[in-house]
Amino acid sequence: MGSYYINRTFFFDVHPPLGKMLIGLAGYLSGYDGTFPFQKPGDRYEQHNYMGMRGFCAFLGSCLVPFAYLTVLELSKSLPAALLTAFILIFDTGCITLSQYILLDPILMFFLMGAVLSMVKCNSCADRPFSASWWLWLSLTGVNLAGAMGVKFVGLFVVLLVGLNTIYDLWDLLGNLSLSLVMFGKHFLARVLCLILLPLTLYVAMFAVHFAVLNKSGPGDGFFSSAFQSQLIGNNLHNVSIPEHLAYGSVVTMKNLRMAGGYLHSHWHLYPEGVGARQQQVTAYLHKDLNNLWIIKKHDSDIDLLDSSSPVEFVRHGDIIRLEHKETSRNLHSHQHEAPLTRKHFQVTGYGINGTGDSNDFWRIEVVGRRAGKLIKVLRSKIRLTHVATGCILGSSGKTLPKWGWEQVEVTCTPYVKETPNSLWNFEDHINPKLPNISLDVLKPSFVEILLESHMVMIRGNSGLKPKDNEVTSKPWHWPINYQGLRFSGVNETDYRVYLLGNPVVWWLNLFTIGLYLLIAISTAVVLKRGVQLTSEHKELSRVVLCGGGQVALGWLLHYLPFFMMGRVLYFHHYFPAMLFSSMLTGITWDTLLKFFSQFLSPSTTARRVYGGGILTLILLITYSFYLFHPLSYGMIGPMASDPSSPMAGLRWMDSWEF
C-alpha cells in the first residue's frame, strides 16, 4: 500500500490512511521506489528494498514491551508485576510474528499502548494539575488517540476507554467541593482541548495530507463520486470539458449515486437459467470500462442521430427515452420477472437486436426537483429513470452477484417509489461531437465533503466484507483460547512457513487470569461494601485490584466484546489489542495474588522468598514455552506438524493448529 503514496496514485482501502502513510514514509526514507506490485502473499521481493518498511514496523512492535512495562508499573507500583507483563509480551510468539512484517497492526498497537500509557501517566500527575508534565501527558494522550484512530477504526475502542476514564475523572473533580467551579471549568476545558480538539485536528490534518499526496488517478477512483474524481490528475474527469446538456445520440456513462455505487454496465453474458429471463445481464460495475457506455435514443425513432445533417435535439425532463448499450447494441429493458437477488424487485436486462426491442425498453427520464421541459445537465443533475410499462425505478441494490455475474453489483427495477441514492444516477462521461465542450470547474467539492465521502466509502467497504455461508471463518470465541492461528506464508512442506499463533502457555495463562481476576475483584468489592476493616497493606492491594486492574479489564472488554456484534469477516489478529490488555491484567493479578498470600507467612524473609519465587516461576515458564514455540514466528521448514516425524509434532497440542 505504501507504494501508492510513493507513486502518488489514488487508491481505496477500508482503513484510514495514517498507517499506510507511515509505511510509505519509512519506505521512501529507506530508498524503496514503489515499484513492487504486492500482489499476493509468497511473491519474492527480489531486489526491492523492503527492509526499511519491515524494520519500521518491527521497531514500533518492540516499543509495546516498554510501554506495557511502564503502564503496569504506574498502575500497580510493583516492579515484579511490570516485569511479568514485559516478559509475557517479549515471549509471545503471536506478538513477534505480527510485528515482523509490513502490517498495520504493529502501528495500531503502538498508538494504542501509547494512549493508554499517557493516560495512566496523566492520572498519576493528577495531584499537581496544570504542571508541565501533566500537560505533556494529556496532550500525548490526544496525539496517540488521533494516531490510533488514523490507522484503523478499531482505534475507536481506545478512544472510548480514554473517554470513559475522563468522564470518571471529571465526575470525581466535580464532587470535590474544595475545587471552585472556575477551576473545574479549567479542568474541563483543558480536557476538551487536549482530548477532543487536538486529536480531531490531527485526524483531519492527516486526511488533508492523504488527499494532497494522492493527487493522481489510480485504481480506487471508481469507488468515489464524480465530483470527487474530478480532483484527481489523470482521471478523465479532471479538468473536463464535455458538452453540458444531454442530447439525443450522445454516448454516456451513468453512475449510481449511492456511496461507492457503480456504473451502469452490461456485457456479452446472459443471465443463467432459472434467474429470470435468459437475457443479457445488466449490472453495476465499479471500474471504468468500455462496457459502461450507453447511447441515448428516442423511444419512437431509430434514425442515426449522429448523422451530421440532423439538428441537435436536447433531452428534456420527462422525456421518454431508450438506452442502447454501445458495445452489444441491446436496449436497457425491464419486465415483471423477479430480480436475481432482491426477489421483490424486477429484473433488468439487455434486450433486442441492434436497437430494436419492444415497449419494455422505454424509460422516462426525470431530474430530481425540476419541472417538465428543462434540459438535463451532465454530472450535476440527479436522474431518476422510471420504467414506463411497469412504473418501477431503475436502481442498484448494492448486493454482489454470484460468480455468473462476475461478482459485479446487482441492478434492479424497484417498484417501491422511495427516494434513496440507490435509485438515483448521474451522467458522468458525455460524448457528442456535435455539441461544444464546456469546461466544468464548478464541481470542486469542499474539503469537508471529501472527508465525509471518504468516510462513508470506508464504512461501506468495511461492512461489505461479509463472510459467505459456506466459508469457514474465525469466530471471536476462538481467539482467547488460541483455537486457531493464521497462516502467514507457506503452505507446503518445502516452503518456509510462518504461522501466527499466540504462545499457548501465555494465552492460556491470560485466559485463566481473566476468570481469576473476576473472582478476586468481586470478592474485594463485596468485602469493601460490607465495610470490613482492612490493614493498610490490604487497602493498597484492593486499590490496585479495583482501580488499576479495573482500567485494564475495561480495556480488554472494550477491545474484545464489540467483535461479537460485527457482521464483517473477522481474523485472528483482531484479538491482539485485547491481548495486550489481558497480558497487563495477568501481571497485575498474579502480583497482587502472590503478595496477598505471602503476607500470611510469618517471617518476612520466607514471605519475600515465596513471592519472588512465584513470579520467577511464571517468568521461567513463559521463557521455556517460548523456546519450544519460537519456530512459529521465526519460520520453519520441513514436514507439517500433523506428520509425526516433524519436530513440531509434539507441540501440536490442539487439532486445530496447522503448522
Added chain:
Amino acid sequence: MLGFLKKPVVVTAEINLSLVALTVVGLMSRLWGLSYPRAVVFDEVYYGQFVSLYMKRIFFVDDSGPPLGHMLLALGGYLGGFDGNFLWNRIGAEYSTNVPVCSLRFLPALAGALCIPLAYQILVELQFSHCAALGAALLILLENSLITQSRFMLLESILIFFILLAVLSYLKFYNLQRHRVKYMGLFTYMLLLVIAGLHFWHMLGDQNLSNVSLVCHFLARGLTLLIIPVATYLSFFYVHLTLLYRSGPHDQIMTSAFQASLEGGLARITQGQPLEVAYGSQITLRNVLGKPMQCWLHSHTNTYPIRYENGRGSSHQQQVTCYPFKDVNNWWIVKDPGMQQLVVSNPPRPVRHGHIVQLVHGITTRYLNTHDVAAPLSPHSQEVSCYIDYNISMPAQNLWRVEIVNRESDTDVWKTILSEVRFVHVNTSAVLKLSGASLPEWGYRQLEVVGEKLSKGYHQSMVWNVEEHRYGKSQEQKEREVELHSPTRMDISKNLSFMAKFTELQWKILTLKNEDTEHKYSSSALDWITMDTNIAYWLHPTSGAQIHLLGNVCTWASANVAAVVYTCLSLWYLIRRRRKIYDIPEDAWQLWVSAGQICVGGWVVNYLPFFLMEKTLFLYHYLPALTFQILLIPIVLQHLSDHLCRSLLSKSMFSALTVAWFSSVCFAYRTFSPVTYGEPLSVAELKDLRWKDSWNILIRKQGH
C-alpha cells in the same frame, strides 16, 4: 377449637372505581366491533398460517420468536372451534364462515385492554398520585396505534401486556414470572435483572443485615429471577413440541435426526432402518449445513468437462455433486478397502470412528475420489470425482477416514442419522465439503462438492450424516440396482430427547434468516420517533374505509418531549447534587430516579437494540418502547407541578395548560379514530387526515 366460628366471616372489598371504569372503557375501546373487517388484515396473513398449522398439529419454525404468542393465538382459535382450513394467502381476503374471527382476535384485544389498568397500577406502585396514574391510563387508552395493534390477530399487544405485567410484578415484589412472546421481551427482562442487581448491591452496603440473610436474599432472587423464567420458557417449548408432532413445510431446515422424530415425512422412510453403519451398508449422505438448501451427496455418469469456460482444465472424471432431491443416484455403498465384497457380512462389521473406508457409488460402482486438481468453481479446493481410470498415470486416491464429529469416545460406531461425520481424504488430508456454489449447465445446476485442503476447524458444510440406510445383500450389480431402487424397510424408532430438540430448535430460530429485506411499509428505527411512516393494514375493496397503524400524533410528540425533559432535568439535578446542592427533597429524588429507571430504561432497552438488527423493521416494533415512554409523561408532569411550580398561581396555570394539552390529545384521538376502526371516509376527509407528506393514506382514484 372452633374459635374461628366465633369470629364473624368478613369480606372486605375495596374497589377502586376509577380502575374498574378504566378497564371497562378499555375493553369497550378494544373489543367494539371486533369481527369487523371480516377479512385478513396485514400480518394476520402470517400469524394465521401458524394458527392453522397448530390446529393441524404440523411442525413449523418461525424466526420471529418463541412459541408462546403463537400458542395463545392458537388457543383462541381452538376455543372458537377453528379447524385450520383457511388459505392464508393474501391480505384483504374475505374470511370463510369456518373461521371464528372474533375468538381469534379476542385474546390480543383483551391483552391490549388490560394494559390500561396495568399502566395505572404501575404508576401507583411507583408512588405517584392517582391523578398521574389516571393520566397514564387515559393516554394508553387514547393511543390509536395501540388500539389498532390490539384489535387484530397480532402479537404486540400480548407482548406489551406481559412486559407491563412483569414490571408491575417486580414492583410489587411478587415472585416474578417472566413470559416471553417475542425476543423483545428479553430486553425488558435484562433491565429488570440489572435493577434487581442494583437493589441487591445497595442492600450489601446495609451493615445491619447479617451475612446469612444476605445469602438468602441473593438465592431467593436468583431463584425467582433466573430459574423460574428459564423453567417457564422451557415448558413453553415443551408444549410447542408436544403439540406439533407432524412433519410440515419447515422440516428441511432441521437435521435428519429432528425430522425423523416427526410423524410423517422423513420418519416414514427411516422408520426401521438398521442403526449401525457396517461395511457393505447402502447409505444416502445428507450435508448437515442445509444451506443454500438441503442436499445429498450425488454422482451421475456425466464427467467434468475437459476445459472450463475460463480455460482451466479438469480431470475429466465422473462428476460428484450435491443434489437437492431424492434420487437413486444418491446411494453410496460403504466398502472395506481390504475386501472385495459389497454386501454386509453376517454378523455385520460396524464402521467406527477413525476407520478407513471407500465409498462406492451405487449405480455406477465408481469410487469416491479426490486429487490435486482444482475444483470447478472453487479453485483453491480439490476436485472431487468418481474415479475413472484413463491410464494416464493418475492413480486412484479413494481412501477416506471416517471422523465422527459428535462422538462420545474414540471407538464410537457410525450411527444412522445420529452421527455427524467428516470424511478426511487419506492421501491429501482434504475434507469432503459442500462449497455452496451451484455448477453451470454441464453440472445440471447441482451444488458443487469439493475437497477442502485448509480444513480450518469445524464447519457444518464439511459434516455429513447418513439419512437412509440399509444393509446391502446383493453381490451382483444388476440385483443391486433393483435393490437400490426399492424402498427401505425395517423397524427401529429413534427419539430425540426434549433437550436435544429444544437446543436445535432454539438455535435454528436464532440463526434463521428471512431473505425478504424490503417491504412497502418497512421503516427504519429512526423514523419511529417522529412517526414518519404508517402502515396501511386493510382497505375496503369498494368504499374508502381503511385501517392504518397510525399513532396519536399528540401523544407521540409529548412522549418525546417528556423523555427529553426527564433527561435534562436528571442531568441538572445530578450535577447540582454532586456539588452538594439539593434542589428537591431526598424522597422526591428517589422517586424520580426509580421512575426513570423503569420508564426511560424500558424505552431504551426496547428501542436501541433495533439499531443493531438487520431484519426488516416495522413501525409496530416501536410500540413496547412507546408504552414506556407514554408512562413517563404523567411522571414528568406531576414532578413539574409538584416541585417546579412554587406559587399557587403558577400551579393553577400549569393545571390549566395540562387540561388544554389533554383535550388536544383527545382531539387527535377523535380525528384519527376513523382509520383506527376502519370507518368509511370520503376522499376529502382522507386528504384532510394526511398531516404528514410521508404518510401513506390510500386514496382511491375517482372514476374507477
